[in-house]
Amino acid sequence: MSKHFKLKRGLDIRLKGAAEAVLENAPAPTTVALKPIDFPGLTPKLSVKAEAQVKAGDALFFDKYNPEIFFTSPVSGTVKAVNRGERRKILEVVVEADGKNEFASFTKADPLKLNRDQITGQLLTSGLWPFFKQRPYGTLAKPSDQPKNIFISGFDSSPLAPDFEFIFKNDIAAIQTGINALSKLTDGKVYLGLSDKTANSIFSGLKNVEVNTFSGPHPAGNVGIQIHKVGPINKGELVWTISIQAVAYIGRLFETGKLDLSKTIALAGSEVKAPKYLKTIHGAEIGSLVKGKTKQEGTERIISGNVLTGRKVEADDYLGYFAQQITVIPEGDHYEFMGWAEPGFGKYSASKAFFSSLFPKKEYVLDANMNGGERAFVLSGQxxxxxxxxxxxxxxxxxxxxxxxxxxxxxxxxxxxxxxxxxxxxxxxxxxxxxxxxxxxxxxxxxxxx
Known part of the structure; x- marks a missing residue:
């Protein structure tokens, strides 16, 4: 039975540069990459060597301790490089796209007519399994485990977050197929969290899923907050989480028999000339997405993800595995003498320390300056x-x-x-x-x- 949860604690950080509802096809990236560092606790082992030819859906590496979990190429082409760090730790596997869009072949089927083992096998071999995270710990879900429930968040409340209504308006059929597959992976329920502002959204007619609505400031859109309200985790229990984007990937896989990892992301932030949505491919090179679109190339901070949890990247880096947006803000490599003593009409403060708190709907240009260093960690109730x-x-x-x-x-x-x-x-x-x-x-x- 659907429930509504009203959250009072949290904070909406009002930044300038939200993406407009305009979709543009980004230039096809010459290279894409998968980065094992996107997965806490993962020890990758290579399935291919440099210069190997791969199709979209062919394995690049696997989990050493769960060798059935494969990580597959988003495009067809040549394995250009395996970049390593200290102690030869694998940092990224780079594939040079050939533009042919050749796909490995998978089973095309209705998930409702398959059993759990068949669905699990297809998700493992196709490389879609890594999108499942388990709670507790936020690590890779193990195929052998039986989750109490599966949770999906159907909205993002983080700063400059993309509008899922806009992104997935043409993917509802695939999302339904994906949810049908998820329903076979648990004896419990599949839960979908929606914002109360979009309760009658494109997602509201989905079947085989229990929909709950949430209102309030960020982090209302975080799946962890939704789990806490709907079905808290006790010791010894585990649940799985998955993004709505990954659900669409799963649906496409079963509908077409191909691993289609094309995605729409938001390019947002105060340093973007015209914030908009870009259609690209999973793991695309950042430069193919931001080149010529920012105000001061080379002097801003580019973030794969949102400003709270995203990773700082350069133009020659790659889109994070779970990133649904790229955010560009000022670097903040300047300092103000006694800036804390000013009235702050143009500054933002979470604690309402500046006069800007008198203008609750104003948007701000915030940079990455820490405004100080680490100090005594005291109890303040903050x-x-x-x-x-x-x-x-x-x-x-x-x-x-x-x-x-x-x-x-x-x-x-x-x-x-x-x-x-x-x-x-x-x-x-x-x-x-x-x-x-x-x-x-x-x-x-x-x-x-x-």
Whole structure:
């Protein structure tokens, strides 16, 4: 039965540069790449060597500890490079596209007529399985596990987030097919979270899924917040999450028998000349998407993802595995003398410290300047204002810093991943790297508890 959840805690950061409802076909990228660093805890092992010829859907590498999980090429072409870091750690596998769009062949079928093993096998061999994340820990889901439920968020509430209504208006049939496949992977339910502003949206008629609506500020669109409200995770339980984009990929796979990883992303931010939507391919080179579209090329910060959780990239880097937008903002490599003492009519503050708080609908140009360094981490009740969960985030972070596993469990580490505490990090007056610390804690729990 559908429910509505009204969230009061959180924050909408009002940035300039939201993408207009205009779709443009981006130039076909000459290279695409998959980056194992997008997957916490993954130890990749190569399936191919440099100069190998691949089709879209052919395996590039696999998980050493779960060798049935493949990561496949989004395009056909030649494996151009395997870039490594310290201790020969694989950082990215780069494929040079040949423009032929040749696809590996997969089964074309109605998921409702297949069993769980057949669907799982197709998702594994096609390389779509890595889109499943498990909670707790936010790591790769294991095919052998049986999730309590599967959760999908049908909207994004982060700054300058893309409009899923616009992006997926022509993909509803594929999304329905994808949901049909998901319904065979759990004995529980498939849940879809929608914004109350789009309750009667293109997603509202979907079947084999329970729809719940959410209202309130960011992080209302985070799937972790939705899990906390709909079906909190207890110790020993696990649920799976998947993006609405990945659901569309799955639907296309079963409808066509091909791995079609074309996607629409938002190019947004105050440093973009004309913010809009771009149609591109999964893992595309950033330069093919931003070249000629920013105001001051070479001096701005390009982010694969949103400003809270995205990764800083350069033009020769690649679109993140889960990124649905590219954000471009000023770098912020300048400093103001006693800027904190000014009235701040043109500045934004999460704590309403400036006079700008008198203009609640004003949009701002914010840069990446930290405005200070790390300092004493004190209890102030600040984090609780931005996290609509019944946990104590400051105590949790301190327990992680103390490596106290029992306290981590008691304080709710099973319910959160980095994106859920991203606002806490943004607003933190102590400049604590909350997301980095939380990931260290999650990795510790995986190692010690499993």
């Amino acid at each position: 984090y609780e204002k931005f996290l609509p969960m019944d946990i104590l985030p400051v105590y949790l972070i301190k327990a992680i810093m103390a490596n106290d596993i029992d306290k981590m469990e008691q304080l709710g580490i099973y319910e959160v991943v980095e994106e859920d505490l991203a606002l806490c990090e943004y607003a933190c007056t102590s400049k604590i790297k909350v997301q980095e610390i939380l990931r260290e804690g999650l990795d510790t729990m995986v190692k010690e508890v499993g």
